[in-house]
Amino acid sequence: MSIREYNFKDIEPKWQEFWDGAGLFRMDENCDKEKFYCLVMFPYPSGTLHVGHGRNYIIGDVVARYKIMKGYNVLSPIGWDAFGLPAENAAIKGGIHPSISTANNIKVMRKQLERWGVGYDWDREVTSCKEDYYKWTQWIFQKLYENGLAYKKKSPVNWCPSCATVLANEQVVDNACERCDSVVNQRELEQWFFKISKYSEILLNDLSLLDGWPEKVKTMQANWIGRSEGARIDFKLEGSDEVVACFTTRPDTIYGVTYMSLAPEHTLIKELVAGTEHEKPVFEFQQKAINQDRIERTDEGAEKEGVFTGKYVINPVNNEKVPLWVANYALMEYGTGAVMAVPAHDQRDFEFAKKYGLPIKIVIQPEGETLDPAQMDKAYVDNGVQVNSGQFDGMNNRKAIPEFIKFFKEKGMGGGSINYRLRDWLISRQRYWGAPIPMIYCDKCGIVPVPEKDLPVVLPEKVEFKPRGKSPLAEVDDFVNTTCPTCGDPATRETDTMDTFVDSSWYFMRYLSPNDSDRIFDTDKVNHWLPVDQYIGGIEHAILHLLYSRFITKALCDIKVINFKEPFKNLFTQGMIVKDGAKMSKSKGNVVSPDELIEKYGADTQRLYTLFISPPQRDAEWNDRGVIGAYRFLNRLWAIVVKHEPMFKKADRVDIDIDKLEEDSRSLYRKTHSTIKKITSDIEGSWHFNTAIASVMELLNEVEPYNIPEKISDDKSLLRFNVFRECVESTIVLLAPMVPHICEELWEIIGNAPSVFAEQWPVYNEKAIEVNEIEIPIQVNGKLRGRITVAIDANVEDLKKEAVEEPKIKEFLEGKNVIKVVVVPKKLINIVAK
Secondary structure: OOOOOOOHHHHHHHHHHHHHHHOOOOOOOOOOOOEEEEEEOOOOOOOOOOHHHHHHHHHHHHHHHHHHHOOOEEEOOOEEOOOOHHHHHHHHHHOOOHHHHHHHHHHHHHHHHHHOOOOOOHHHOEEOOOHHHHHHHHHHHHHHHHOOOEEEEEEEEEEEOOOOEEEOHHHEEOOEEOOOOOEOEEEEEEEEEEOHHHHHHHHHHHHHHOOEOOHHHHHHHHHHHOEEEEEEEEEEEOOOOOEEEEEEOOHHHHHHOOEEEEOOOOOHHHHHHOOOOOHHHHHHHHHHHHOOOHHHHHOOOOOOOEEEEEEEEEOOOOOOEEEEEEEOOOOOOOOOOEEEEOHHHOHHHHHHHHHHOOOOOOOEEOOOOOOOHHHOOOOOOOOOEEOOOHHHOOOEHHHHHHHHHHHHHHOOOEEEEEEEOOOOEEOEEOOOOOOEOOEEEEOOOEEEEOOHHHOOOOOOOOOOOOOOOOOHHHHOHHHHEEEOOOOOOEEEEOOOEEOHHHHOOOHHHHOOOOOOOOOOOOHHHHHHHOOEOEEEEOHHHOOOHHHHHHHHHHHHHHOOOOOOOOOEOEEEEOOOEEEOOEEOOOOOOOOOOHHHHHHHHOHHHHHHHHHHOOOOOOOEEOOHHHHHHHHHHHHHHHHHHHOOHHHHHHOOOOOOOHHHOOHHHHHHHHHHHHHHHHHHHHHHHHOOHHHHHHHHHHHHHHHOOOOOOOOOOOHHHHHHHHHHHHHHHHHHHHHOOOOHHHHHHHHHHOOOOOOHHHOOOOOOOHHHHHOOEEEEEEEEOOEEEEEEEEEOOOOHHHHHHHHHHOHHHHHHHOOOOEEEEEEEOOOEEEEEEO
């Protein structure tokens, strides 16, 4: 008997239309089920997605569908992070207005997402470049301004000459623009900032609340925030009451200060040297150092350079006069930008002092030894005993640190201090395609916010797209010229636009009220649905989008707009899919088009291979042969089910009593239920979709030799068929989140009403698997380190794989190479590692 072919070209559009008509992904606001908010990171409408992009969306879709089947009321929305430089650069090159190119790109990407079978609540779609969205981005700016969290100041900023705009510190990677890789230099400009530094401590401390975040991401944020404990010490400028404050983690070395160095960006320098013989050489050195690569400036092996300002400061503990220098290794990003230099006990200071003939003074030395500065070839940086340190002589230097801090405070020369590396968020951009900053400049009233009733400040359409170092908006008179909302006099608008990371720092809240024109969102709905239960995206956003979103959430909480402090409860960062060992890009010629794959093999094939390629946390190499293998597996599944289509519709259902089953039926029944347990664990516990799929493949291997009755002649044959039926139905339901189109079709073929997603996720039968499992101890280098529960008939290779993947064992193996894994079947696993 011939069976019908797996015709994905008909099947996939059929079910995509069905899901849309049935509202499978439309969140029911009146539902009393437990909520689950599943969200993929705000996509930028770049134009065309490749298979590497697909991993993020496919994973999110699997989670959303799985949670629907687990009985949750699922919210899975989508929108577009639609402002930004690429669209504006395209307008400059091709003459296409950003609003047109962006809208075209969104159409293309939406079509691609739909062809993948990725489901969203499209009624909640938001687009950040539309007025009904950026009105509320501007509203957030206003609220931050009202609460002292937005301010404007003149400051040295990172300038990308290619993009012709400033960049936040987080957008500079190895002294290059993260977008175009151009070398970044420094300019001094009036810019708008958000006061994220005020939240340094709480952003750091609240990382402890994020149990569902990868430790790597939390570590990256903690390092970026950069907490240091130490002391603030005030040095007076000679002949003046002006104080130069410095931060140090080594107050125990204060008596060894022989000079002070200022960062080239320090604002005090200009005032210090103005009108003196030192003005020109200092200014020339500043420009050289400021434009030097930051990594080079701070590298241990880099040459230490500086210039004397002609000024001195007074060491407050001994009243010694020490010269004030500008040094390339001092940074404004750390402390106050002023460094008390102790050449005897800091290697950078030591090299600088040797180069410029500055004194070296010992204040800490090893117990029982005497150091001679003239004989030193490097700084002494270890612990020891205080010497030449006044009343602190003879003390252990570490124990002396709190005593020094106490002394500074008592004498009014400083005190304990905590420093953070995190600097305020620079949000001004001198480009067109962004949300206008809603501020007005009046000669009489100063800086005035645009009244809320006048928001949004609309981005004009007719502009000239030429990067010129200032915003294109500055050339649009109708936009610039306005009246002061306070006094009514002529005034001008701010012409900078906001960093697009402002748009993406709150979008996850707008999904709850995407069409509300009177308020930013319905607070009750947002407070109910947030934090996001599962957030999915790339680790590259660890110190950009994720940190900014945490800050905006905390700020809105503090001003009583919302009642939660963190935006994302759980975070999953997927690995990258590469081709030929490199990230997919048009320039490398290694992009794999999903459209071509879908046309040839179907969306479910691409979904299956994307999920099977590797654990989703890891990077993976795309292999076209693997796609063919995924396609063959789906055809194999199709054939097994469709071959018995008539029997599914004719045979009665009966309850299965495992004790009455023949041996091969009992084996298949056990395998079915152990597979249910394994896949549920893989999805819930580790997101190992690849091993979940492998489990289904193993189950099919057991189905194929199973003797399926061609007709029902007695109770025995009926029972045998129902074991097969339960196996098939379980397989379809288990695979449905991963390959939804074919599973919907097969579900219907075996006589069930759609949708398969109306089915509850299967629960394994304890009795069916209880005799099928065994606990095996795991040793690492002969020492017991953990245990795993496995199928009693698990093969040796599977046991080896599960042993090294067990979470506790992975901790013990971190940083080691596995030499071999020895398996004593049903008794012991020993891992030899070095």
